[in-house]
Amino acid sequence: DAGVTQSPTHLIKTRGQQVTLRCSPKSGHDTVSWYQQALGQGPQFIFQYYEEEERQRGNFPDRFSGHQFPNYSSELNVNALLLGDSALYLCASSFQPYNEQFFGPGTRLTVL
Amino acid sequence: AQTVTQSQPEMSVQEAETVTLSCTYDTSESNYYLFWYKQPPSRQMILVIRQEAYKQQNATENRFSVNFQKAAKSFSLKISDSQLGDTAMYFCAFMKHTFAGGTSYGKLTFGQGTILTVHP
Numbered sequence: 001d002a003g004v005t006q007s008p009t010h011l012i013k014t015r016g017q018q019v020t021l022r023c024s025p026k027s028g029h030d031t032v033s034w035y036q037q038a039l040g041q042g043p044q045f046i047f048q049y050y051e052e053e054e055r056q057r058g059n060f061p062d063r064f065s066g067h068q069f070p071n072y073s074s075e076l077n078v079n080a081l082l083l084g085d086s087a088l089y090l091c092a093s094s095f096q097p098y099n100e101q102f103f104g105p106g107t108r109l110t111v112l
Numbered sequence: 113a114q115t116v117t118q119s120q121p122e123m124s125v126q127e128a129e130t131v132t133l134s135c136t137y138d139t140s141e142s143n144y145y146l147f148w149y150k151q152p153p154s155r156q157m158i159l160v161i162r163q164e165a166y167k168q169q170n171a172t173e174n175r176f177s178v179n180f181q182k183a184a185k186s187f188s189l190k191i192s193d194s195q196l197g198d199t200a201m202y203f204c205a206f207m208k209h210t211f212a213g214g215t216s217y218g219k220l221t222f223g224q225g226t227i228l229t230v231h232p
Contacts (some may be wrong), residue, residue: 042203042222057218098216103157
């Protein structure tokens, strides 16, 4: 049984560029949540997708957007990258939006 | 807004000994979950233990147990018989229950983390 998978593992971009991160949920899960984790900090909630719609959103600007596909996988898009967007981006999946979340290994984004 | 505070940036313990990690939270909600997650240097976040706020009994998972004090809004993690593989960053997390359109939603609010080092 595959757990949560994310791609790519690492990514280097320059300021102003756009990036897309991908997440496949654990088998049987239908909800995907995204978190940003700065170095040495706890993860911060970005948004949650359920039934292909954004259901909850944290305190992140509109440059952060997402999508959920019919197979429950999800993408996180970040436009107009800033140096401060450098972080580990974690995807977590759950069965239904209010159950325990299982995390993927993360994507390390570096913005130069 | 909910906040989660972990007041111990770093802790260390000898192998086979017991260590307790502290966590306090602030909320006006009555229905919520609390979690402890472990993030080893390999960075994959792993769920260690969970506690439902409506349950008075403290959760236990093998060597891991919690001391949940709802009135004090305290949720500490005790690790017994510490092992080298327990070395990791530990995060306390809170999930409140939100209803909308007939569906329940939850998002995790994390503390700042505690780095635990187990020494041989």
